[in-house]
Amino acid sequence: MTERNRKLPQSTKYLRAARAGIQMLEQQKPMDDRFLFFVAGILACLRAVQHSLLSHDRTLSPEHKDTIDEWKKRTPMDSKEISFIKNSRDLILKAGAFPGGAGFRLAEFGPDGTMRRVPKRWEAYYLVDGKHRDLIADMRAAADWCEAQLSTIEPHVPIINLPGDAVID
Numbered sequence: 252m253t254e255r256n257r258k259l260p261q262s263t264k265y266l267r268a269a270r271a272g273i274q275m276l277e278q279q280k281p282m283d284d285r286f287l288f289f290v291a292g293i294l295a296c297l298r299a300v301q302h303s304l305l306s307h308d309r310t311l312s313p314e315h316k317d318t319i320d321e322w323k324k325r326t327p328m329d330s331k332e333i334s335f336i337k338n339s340r341d342l343i344l345k346a347g348a349f350p351g352g353a354g355f356r357l358a359e360f361g362p363d364g365t366m367r368r369v370p371k372r373w374e375a376y377y378l379v380d381g382k383h384r385d386l387i388a389d390m391r392a393a394a395d396w397c398e399a400q401l402s403t404i405e406p407h408v409p410i411i412n413l414p415g416d417a418v419i420d
Contacts, residue, residue, distance in 0.1 A: 257410045259401055260311075261303035266397050269296035273390050280373040286353045287343075290375075293390055294340040300397045301333070304404075311411045318407040322400070332396035335389050339377070351377030351386055 256263035272293040281289065309319040343349045353375040358366050375386040 259308045261307040262300045265296045265299040297336045298340045315408045332393045
C-alpha cells in the first residue's frame with residue numbers, strides 16, 4: 252500500500268490515481284468502451300488535483316491556506332497543460348463527446364504525401380483543430396505539470412495527522 256502524502260493528501264491522491272490510470276491505459280491498450288472509461292477517469296482525476304488542492308488541502312491549516320492562496324495568485328490557469336485538462340474533461344463530461352480514440356497504426360503519410368507502411372503500434376490520440384495529438388504524451392505532460400505545482404507548495408506546509416495516522420512530529 253502506498254503511504255498517504257501527509258502534506259497535500261487529497262490532491263496527491265488524485266494525481267497518483269491519474270498516473271496509475273495512464274499506466275493501465277498503456278498496458279491494456281483498449282480500443283473499445285474501456286478506452287473511454289480510462290480517458291474519462293484519468294481526465295477527471297487530473298482535474299480533481301486542482302479542485303481538491305483548493306477545496307480540501309487548502310483548509311488543513313493556516314499555512315496551507317496562505318501557501319495555496321499565494322500559489323493560486325502566481326500560477327496562470329491557462330497554460331497548455333491545465334487547458335488540456337479542463338478542455339478535455341469538459342468535452343467528455345459536459346459536451347458528452349471526446350474527439351479521440353485508439354487503435355493500431357499500420358501506415359502513415361510521408362512528407363511527399365505517399366503512404367508508407369510502419370511497424371504496427373498502438374496509439375491513443377485526440378483531435379485539436381482537426382489535427383491528431385498524442386493523448387498519452389499530453390496526459391503525462393499534464394500529470395507532470397500537476398506534480399511540479401504540488402512540489403512547489405509542499406515544502407511550505409506542515410505535515411497533517413488525520414484520523415488513523417500514526418503521529419509524526
